[in-house]
Amino acid sequence: MEQKEKTFESTWIMLVCISVAYIAGGVLLLLFPQVSLPALCQAMGILLIIVGIVLIFAYFLRKRYLTPGHFEFAGGAACILLGVFALMRTGEVAFAFSQILALLVLGDSLVKLQYSTDLLRLQEKKWWAVLVAAGISIVLAMTALANPFGKDQDRLTFTYVVLIADGVLNIAVVLFLRYAHRVYENQILKNSMEDTEEFQPEEYGE
Template structure:
């Protein structure tokens, strides 16, 4: 049980960190639109390589291979490859920068969609709130991908706003999920405590 709680906590902390990075990145890109996209993509490539190396080292140093369900090595290798691609094909990545951000938001939206079904199975009454958040993120990401804007500058600004909105929604969903899981665990513990005395009394009578 403790291991499960630690897994949940680490996952939620990671999601919050990613969401904060979305918000901070979106705000900075809105405030400094003069930043060169090729230079930004090169910096992103270097950052991805560093993150990938850290994940690979963490996989071996923390002996994650002894515990199933961890993907630090695969995730680290993917980050390294993406970082190398960003450095080798900077112009192509810069051209598709807004689409890449929109795809990231779309991926988050699908995770929120799964979270809503998880809450439904936990019999959480307000599971539909997360479903609405997922639907809103999907709609915003699809608009960014469809690119109905008249200029590249408007498209980029819209994508940055979507990135910020998705980060805020992610944090709200994480907080909602934590509350729902804790309430479910409390109810399960109460049911267990009520069942055990009754079962013991039944056995003692025999």
């Protein structure tokens, strides 16, 4: 149980960090629209390469190869390859920048959809709130992908706003999910204690 809680905790921390990065990135891109997209894509490529190298080093230093189910090496290799591609094909990546961000939001939406199903199975009464959040993210991401805007700057601005909104929704969902898990675990513990008291052998006097 303790190992499971640590896994949940690390996953939730990672999701919150990603969401904060979405919000910060979206705000910065809105505040500084004059930033060159090719330069931004080059910076993103360098960042991906650095993250990939860190993940691969972490894989070996923490001896993850001794424990199945960890994918730091594969994730690190993927980040390095994507970073190299972003540096080699900066123009193409810059052209598809808003679509890439929209796809990231769409991926998060599917994760939130999975979370709503998890909450339903945990018998959480307000599971539908996460489903609504997932639906909002899906609609926003699909709108950004469909590109109904006449100007490129309008499309980029809308995508940045979607990125911020998705980050906020992600944090809210993670906090709600943590609360639901704690309530569920406390209920299991309570039921277990009640069962123990119920089946406790009676003491007979001599």
